[in-house]
Amino acid sequence: MNEPQPTRDCDILLLLEGTYPYIKGGVSSWVHQIISGLPHWRFGAVFLGSRKEDYESRQYVLPDNLVHLQEHYLFDELETAPLRAPRLPAGSTEQYARLHEALRAGQTNAFSAQQLLDARSPLGEAAFLHGEPAWRYITEVYDASASEPSFVDYFWTIRNLHKPLWVLAHAASRLPRTRLLFSPSTGYAGLLGKFATQRQRTPFVLMEHGIYTKERRIELMNADWIADTRNPLQRDPTEISHLRELWIRFFESIGRQIYVHADPIISLFEAARQQQIRDGADPARTRIIPNGVDVAGLAPLRRPVQTPPPPVIALLGRVVPIKDIKTFIRAAHLLRQRLPGAQAWIIGPEDEDPGYSRECHELASALDLGDGLRFLGFQRIHDILPQVGVLVLSSISEGLPLSVLEGFAAGLPSVTTDVGACSELIHGRKTDPDDLAMGSAGAVVGLADHVALAERCIELLTEPERYAAAVKAAIVRVERHYDRPGMLATFDRLFHEQLDTQEKEAD
Numbered sequence: 001m002n003e004p005q006p007t008r009d010c011d012i013l014l015l016l017e018g019t020y021p022y023i024k025g026g027v028s029s030w031v032h033q034i035i036s037g038l039p040h041w042r043f044g045a046v047f048l049g050s051r052k053e054d055y056e057s058r059q060y061v062l063p064d065n066l067v068h069l070q071e072h073y074l075f076d077e078l079e080t081a082p083l084r085a086p087r088l089p090a091g092s093t094e095q096y097a098r099l100h101e102a103l104r105a106g107q108t109n110a111f112s113a114q115q116l117l118d119a120r121s122p123l124g125e126a127a128f129l130h131g132e133p134a135w136r137y138i139t140e141v142y143d144a145s146a147s148e149p150s151f152v153d154y155f156w157t158i159r160n161l162h163k164p165l166w167v168l169a170h171a172a173s174r175l176p177r178t179r180l181l182f183s184p185s186t187g188y189a190g191l192l193g194k195f196a197t198q199r200q201r202t203p204f205v206l207m208e209h210g211i212y213t214k215e216r217r218i219e220l221m222n223a224d225w226i227a228d229t230r231n232p233l234q235r236d237p238t239e240i241s242h243l244r245e246l247w248i249r250f251f252e253s254i255g256r257q258i259y260v261h262a263d264p265i266i267s268l269f270e271a272a273r274q275q276q277i278r279d280g281a282d283p284a285r286t287r288i289i290p291n292g293v294d295v296a297g298l299a300p301l302r303r304p305v306q307t308p309p310p311p312v313i314a315l316l317g318r319v320v321p322i323k324d325i326k327t328f329i330r331a332a333h334l335l336r337q338r339l340p341g342a343q344a345w346i347i348g349p350e351d352e353d354p355g356y357s358r359e360c361h362e363l364a365s366a367l368d369l370g371d372g373l374r375f376l377g378f379q380r381i382h383d384i385l386p387q388v389g390v391l392v393l394s395s396i397s398e399g400l401p402l403s404v405l406e407g408f409a410a411g412l413p414s415v416t417t418d419v420g421a422c423s424e425l426i427h428g429r430k431t432d433p434d435d436l437a438m439g440s441a442g443a444v445v446g447l448a449d450h451v452a453l454a455e456r457c458i459e460l461l462t463e464p465e466r467y468a469a470a471v472k473a474a475i476v477r478v479e480r481h482y483d484r485p486g487m488l489a490t491f492d493r494l495f496h497e498q499l500d501t502q503e504k505e506a507d
Contacts, residue, residue: 024349032060085131096122117170315392329364385410392457438473
């Protein structure tokens with residue numbers, strides 16, 4: 001296709017954080033499906049990344065109806081010239097204190113893009129990053145509440161927390177005119193949606209494939225780039241270090257602000273909708289739209305009934321900590337002890353977290369798995385699924401995983417951890433007797449339980465009747481509830497409803 005032209009307006013502007021078109025994965029695949037599957041809509045996309053150097057080439061061929069693409073890097077866009085702090089009125093330090101308390105109290109209109117871009121405001125970039133009142137307030141808060149990090153670590157944490165806000169405020173001022181804003185997450189993309197809907201008076205639809213604040217909390221708890229300066233005697237494993245707590249509270253606060261400005265607020269399954277409500281979403285604005293996959297396209301991959309499954313378990317996913325690849329590797333070790341000829345495959349990119357990938361390879365080597373465990377990188381699912389007996393998902397957090405649905409459509413049962421919608425995918429929706437009557441499409445185990453993970457895989461691979469029943473349940477469930485044409489039709493109606501309502505209000 002021709003390169004998207006930056007001057008063209010669009011019908012639907014997608015706000016994407018760390019996903020499409022530079023990162024492969026479930027959300028990126030979903031985005032590509034939506035754009036490709038609704039060719040009568042003109043889409044635009046805004047990609048938000050950390051630093052430009054963190055991303056290589058695009059991972060998708062852009063569809064012709066993607067007419068606009070922008071990129072913004074939250075930690076690259078430093079000021080081109082030194083900023084000089086403006087002279088602020090008396091009381092600016094107190095204004096910072098009021099903002100801080102508003103954020104802590106969960107108030108949802110604590111700041112706006114207009115305030116961030118106003119050079120005369122205490123919330124302007126120069127004033128906050130270089131002004132004396134901000135410096136005075138930061139030091140006062142540090143003295144009052146930050147007992148364990150050094151002031152240097154605290155200061156740069158505060159600076160890094162806030163720096164993306166001005167990038168997003170400037171980005172909102174440079175977005176194309178659009179009829180509808182759509183973000184598949186809260187976080188920075190959702191905050192850009194808040195700024196943009198305030199600026200353009202355009203409807204803003206929010207969808208969460210996973211609960212962003214929960215997933216960021218998991219990542220932040222394990223992030224080695226956040227300094228923990230407590231000595232060993234101070235480190236209580238039940239307590240969060242002060243700097244980690246600052247990051248977590250920040251994302252919780254902006255999540256509440258985003259919920260106020262989005263309508264509808266979409267989730268993939270009921271438990272996620274309930275979590276959104278607990279986190280501050282208006283129940284009346286929430287709705288559920290499950291993921292869908294190309295059932296018809298994957299159906300030819302199904303093996304004939306009574307054909308023994310290959311002794312291969314496979315994990316489809318990025319090699320990152322949230323996927324808990326190490327538990328899969330430990331399960332593979334037990335699998336090989338019980339079924340010496342069995343194989344375990346890890347199918348997904350390894351470049352997102354090279355350090356973790358290296359640890360996974362080292363663990364496989366320490367367990368002497370040899371050729372019994374294979375890191376295959378990215379593969380076409382049409383090529384790989386016919387060679388697999390059982391799909392495995394060992395994640396510590398998920399939404400409604402596409403890999404499980406794709407496996408179901410190809411006639412593969414799954415063994416998953418009890419995260420996200422996995423329990424209802426495997427066993428059926430508790431509120432739907434017909435769904436429960438289909439039976440189990442595999443098994444669900446606890447987090448980080450490699451023994452149970454291996455045992456459930458072994459049962460499926462060695463018990464033909466159990467395997468056949470799981471395959472039947474998988475196929476019936478995905479065909480009935482998770483077919484892509486139904487999902488696309490639902491979003492098509494949603495977009496029409498939003499734009500029809502907007503046009504009526506304009507009249």
